[in-house]
Amino acid sequence: MRAGWSGLCTCTTSSGPALSESGSISAEGPGTGPDLIVVPARFGSSRLPGKPLLKIAGRTLLERVVAVAQLAAKxxxxxxxxxATDDPRIADHAQTIGADVAMTSSDLDSGTMRAFAAAQQHSCPPRRIINLQGDAPFIPATIVADLMQTLRAGYADVTTPVFCLDWARLDRLREHKRTAPFSGTTCVRDSHGRALWFSKSILPAMRNEHKLRTAPLSPVWQHLGLYGYTMPALEWFATASPGHYEQLEGLEQLRFLEHGWAVATVEVDVPAYVLSGIDTPEDLAKAEEAITQFGDPYPA
Structure with missing residues (x-):
């Protein structure tokens, strides 16, 4: 099923540029080069050091994410x-798998800042950027491509995909958070599909859950680890101060919400093998199990 955008966004913020009725600063924005998918890859993960170079079923995590990005770009x-990386080991490996590389500062504190730094270095500045997190190897390439098409339509300057959890998936997410409480992000949305909030806690809290379970789907929307920006939105992000809740949650997209921006969510269908992210050794093992059970979505 093709991803679909959930509604038009309108927002005016004193902290950033005014958005038009379509929710966009500029349908085109600056830049003359092709649109860009950036894969931020950092060696120094506190929970899983060297994560981009660790292997899942014989292929590194970075190789798998780059395969997603390259198919989506096509x-x-x-x-x-x-x-985009700050580590020569990752840069060397990226080049061996046929990916272009931008070296970025080790002082950058988020994947979004690394994506912005990489976009600035590009020989032809892009108009639109997808930030595809380097720990999401099973995201369908069609989702990434559809996110880019949402940006090109000019509906919004910031977009991100979400999917509705059935009860079995919600139960698995709850169980996973017992050992990895900061894995998996949920989203609360308004009636037009604009994000109201993102959290590492499972939102919303539910009264009388046993009654809700008579429906096939839970009211919980889970966020997938990628974002789309127009270049003006990304430039604004790079100069704005981190928000209070952004720092508490460790979720960079909250900077937009805390400063009054609209973030459009794109509803997507997510296969059972897609994990919320690779953050722990246990996640690596689950990724191996998923490939064994469902097959390799991106075979070499």
Whole structure:
């Protein structure tokens, strides 16, 4: 099923540029080059050091994410892929798997800042950027491509995909959070599909859950680890101060919400093998199990 955008966004903020009725600063924005998919990859993960170079079923995590990005770029057309890293080991590996690389500062504190730094270095500045997190190897490439098409339609300057959890998936997420409480992000949305909040806690809290369970789907929306920005939105993000709740949750997208921006969510269908992210050794093992059970979505 093709991803679909959930509604138009309108927002005016004193902290950033005014958005038009379509929710966009500029349908085109600055830049003359192809649109860009950036894969931020950092060696120094506190929970899983060297994560991009660890292997899942014989292929590194970075190799798998780059495969997603390259297929998405082909589907979206007029789009290129760039790995953004601060570590020469990751840069060397990226080049061996055929990916272009941008070296970025080790002082950058988020994948979004690394994506912005990489976009600035690009020989032809892009108009739109997808930030595809380097720990999401099973995201369908069609989701990434559709996110780019949402940006190109000019509906919003910030977009991100979400999917509704059935009860079995919600139960698995709850169980996973017992050992990895900061894995998996949920989203609360308004009636037009705009994000009201993101949290590492499971939102919303539910009264009388046993009654709600008569429906096939829970009211919980889980966030997938990628974002789309127009270049003006990304430039604004890079100069704005981190928000209070952004720092508490460790969720960079909250900076937009805390400063009054609209974030459009894109509803997507997510296969059973897609994990919320690779954050722990246990996640690596689950990824191996998923490939054994469902097959390799991106075989070499």
């Amino acid at each position: 589907q979206a057309q007029n789009c290129s892929v760039l790995v």
